Amino acid sequence: MDPGADEKRRAFEKEAVPHLDTVYRVALRLAGDQTQAEDLAQDTMLKAYGAWHQYQRGTNVRAWLLTILRHTFINQYRRDKQRGNTVDVTEYEKFTVFHEVQEVDPEGRFFDQIVDEEVLRAIDSLPEEFRECLVLSDMADLSYAEIAKVVNVPVGTVKSRLFRARQALQRELYEYAVEAGYIKRSVR
Amino acid sequence: MNSKRPTLDCQEAARRFHELLDNELTPDVEAAVRQHLEDCADCMAVFEFEEAFKRFVALRARSTEAPADLKQRILGQLDISGAAHDE
Numbered sequence: 474m475d476p477g478a479d480e481k482r483r484a485f486e487k488e489a490v491p492h493l494d495t496v497y498r499v500a501l502r503l504a505g506d507q508t509q510a511e512d513l514a515q516d517t518m519l520k521a522y523g524a525w526h527q528y529q530r531g532t533n534v535r536a537w538l539l540t541i542l543r544h545t546f547i548n549q550y551r552r553d554k555q556r557g558n559t560v561d562v563t564e565y566e567k568f569t570v571f572h573e574v575q576e577v578d579p580e581g582r583f584f585d586q587i588v589d590e591e592v593l594r595a596i597d598s599l600p601e602e603f604r605e606c607l608v609l610s611d612m613a614d615l616s617y618a619e620i621a622k623v624v625n626v627p628v629g630t631v632k633s634r635l636f637r638a639r640q641a642l643q644r645e646l647y648e649y650a651v652e653a654g655y656i657k658r659s660v661r
Numbered sequence: 662m663n664s665k666r667p668t669l670d671c672q673e674a675a676r677r678f679h680e681l682l683d684n685e686l687t688p689d690v691e692a693a694v695r696q697h698l699e700d701c702a703d704c705m706a707v708f709e710f711e712e713a714f715k716r717f718v719a720l721r722a723r724s725t726e727a728p729a730d731l732k733q734r735i736l737g738q739l740d741i742s743g744a745a746h747d748e
Contacts (some may be wrong), residue, residue: 482739490732497727511731518735552686571710581710584717592721611681611719617685643714 487524492535493518495613496542502608503546513550516543536619539609543623568640570647573617573659583656587646595645603638606631668693671704678708690746 501510521528521541530536531554574581596604602624604661617635621628651658669677674697681694698705730741 478740485739486736490736493732493735494725497731498723498725501725511728514727514731515735515738519738521667522739569707569711571707575706579706579710581713581717583716587721589704589721589724592718593725596718596722596741607718608722611715612722614746617680632680635683639679639711639715639718642718 479545481522481525485525488529488534489518489525489538492538493572495535495607496538498612499539499542499608500546502593502604503543503601509550511544512622516545516549520545533615533619536623537614539613539615540623543605566651568644570643573647574656576659580654583650584646584655585654589648591649592646595642595649596652599638599641599647602633603641607632607638607642611634669697671697671701672696673708674701678711680684681713682712724733 497514500513504510
């Protein structure tokens with residue numbers, strides 16, 4: 474191996490590879506299928522390695538990897554029919570669940586009874602453009618500006634989608650918790 | 662709301678809760694929202710609920726890890742891939 478290639482590999486393993494779990498988690502939420510998510514994560518990391526000279530040192534490498542991931546997903550993986558859309562985010566955008574649970578559980582402890590799989594199912598039921606903002610913020614810790622760059626929309630749009638995504642997710646999980654008997658529906 | 666006069670009303674403060682949770686506010690706006698929260702117990706209760714929910718989602722959403730063999734597969738492919746792209 475020549476010294477340049479050796480240095481490149483060392484830098485990539487040190488800076489990019491530690492983000493593989495995040496890349497895989499985001500891939501799973503976009504692709505919705507473990508096999509596809511593994512392929513998508515692998516393609517993303519190999520493309521990133523091939524384009525490592527384009528990565529600007531000092532910038533957020535996670536955001537850079539997730540930009541590659543999203544492009545790869547859209548160009549090679551997205552099926553004709555988009556997933557999600559079972560939740561109408563516009564219906565809930567202004568309502569926090571707090572007002573319905575404040576008498577019985579103002580701290581929202583009922584959420585803790587919900588298993589991981591149910592939380593992920595609820596995330597997956599969000600329309601794609603809302604889901605990706607939620608995932609990039611709450612799973613990948615990107616800033617609004619970084620998310621805006623990854624999904625190519627203005628920061629204001631990110632802010633609005635993220636707010637509505639969280640409210641819709643909260644509502645979806647509250648409804649699940651009521652059905653599962655974790656909390657009683659408020660009669661207001 | 663108590664006798665102190667916050668620089669933001671409840672509606673204005675509530676609109677910024679998510680940005681506060683995400684560390685996206687400028688220092689002066691953040692100070693105004695935090696001042697409102699100190700002055701308004703109702704808003705503080707809503708804010709703490711939203712904060713707990715965000716923490717809950719982040720924790721649950723990060724519970725999945727990449728399969729153990731995925732990293733090895735990627736590392737095994739790096740030199741082939743790198744060579745192909747560098748040419």
